[in-house]
Amino acid sequence: MGIKLNNENELVVNWHITEACNYKCYYCFAKWGKQKKEILNNDKLIKKLLDEIETLPSILNRLYLTRFDKIRLNLVGGEVFLNTSKVTKIIHYAKQRKFSLSAITNGSRLNEELNKLIADNFDSIGFSVDSLNEQTNTEVGRIEKNKSMNIGKVLDDIGSIRDLSSSIDIKINTVVSSLNKSENLSSFIDRVKPNKWKVFKVLPVKTSQYNVSESDFLKFLDRHKDFAHIISSEDNDEMTDSYLMIDPVGRFFQNSSFGEEYNYSRPIIEIGIDEALKEIEFNAQKFHKRYENKQIKLVEVM
Numbered sequence: 001m002g003i004k005l006n007n008e009n010e011l012v013v014n015w016h017i018t019e020a021c022n023y024k025c026y027y028c029f030a031k032w033g034k035q036k037k038e039i040l041n042n043d044k045l046i047k048k049l050l051d052e053i054e055t056l057p058s059i060l061n062r063l064y065l066t067r068f069d070k071i072r073l074n075l076v077g078g079e080v081f082l083n084t085s086k087v088t089k090i091i092h093y094a095k096q097r098k099f100s101l102s103a104i105t106n107g108s109r110l111n112e113e114l115n116k117l118i119a120d121n122f123d124s125i126g127f128s129v130d131s132l133n134e135q136t137n138t139e140v141g142r143i144e145k146n147k148s149m150n151i152g153k154v155l156d157d158i159g160s161i162r163d164l165s166s167s168i169d170i171k172i173n174t175v176v177s178s179l180n181k182s183e184n185l186s187s188f189i190d191r192v193k194p195n196k197w198k199v200f201k202v203l204p205v206k207t208s209q210y211n212v213s214e215s216d217f218l219k220f221l222d223r224h225k226d227f228a229h230i231i232s233s234e235d236n237d238e239m240t241d242s243y244l245m246i247d248p249v250g251r252f253f254q255n256s257s258f259g260e261e262y263n264y265s266r267p268i269i270e271i272g273i274d275e276a277l278k279e280i281e282f283n284a285q286k287f288h289k290r291y292e293n294k295q296i297k298l299v300e301v302m
């Protein structure tokens, strides 16, 4: 066990590189309208977008008196690892710009080649796991060709990635809804021993059908209190307007406080990232809170 100081100068930018996914989770908010072309299909556009992202720390430092000097590009989807050659290119261009890398995956497509790519290039990798139960995963929509998510495979892939990289952080993301609110994930978390377990209350972006009450959400957290030292939980309010998120066509987007739709900027590569930033409802206070917390927090790493 060691103690690691969180990187206080690192700005995290979440790029949803694609809408495509092999699962169909009912709560999935990765829906931006497939009619437009995704940037990951065009090398020139990928480079242009990453060049714009590279200027973000100095823009935010000027606007909010932060002291960012590094970028961590967090690749999210859809499923990031559906197309190996496309994600490999993005990784290559991000590394050329000295970005740190992380990603969130459902784990279903990982194989030897991708595990090595992750171990060689990523500072952290997050797996989204809501349930250990086949029936629940089927109901959530974590199912492909009649086969629900394979938890054993997730455990094997995490083991392989750790064998290849001793320094990589493993994270687990769990969305709590009415479908899994009574479940106990302790056996899985105990085996994985992730560096961080992010537990989210389901956001009513697409449907409020499986909403969970605040008290059931707290009960879920309480049931897993043995892992309190690695859990970071966020409710709906904390999640609204406080992430820097870019969609597959290169627009900033934010969850709207008022409804179930997104607020969008115009495309970053058309108007520049500083102008695009002005076009979203960006909550500087929450943003500050998120990063201030990081700056004073010591995190225990198992």
Ligand code: SF4
Pocket (backbone or CB within 6 Å): 021, 022, 023, 024, 025, 027, 028, 029, 030, 077, 078, 079, 106, 128
């Ligand atoms: S695995 Fe993630 S991207 Fe895919 S459908 Fe589920 S929530 Fe959406």
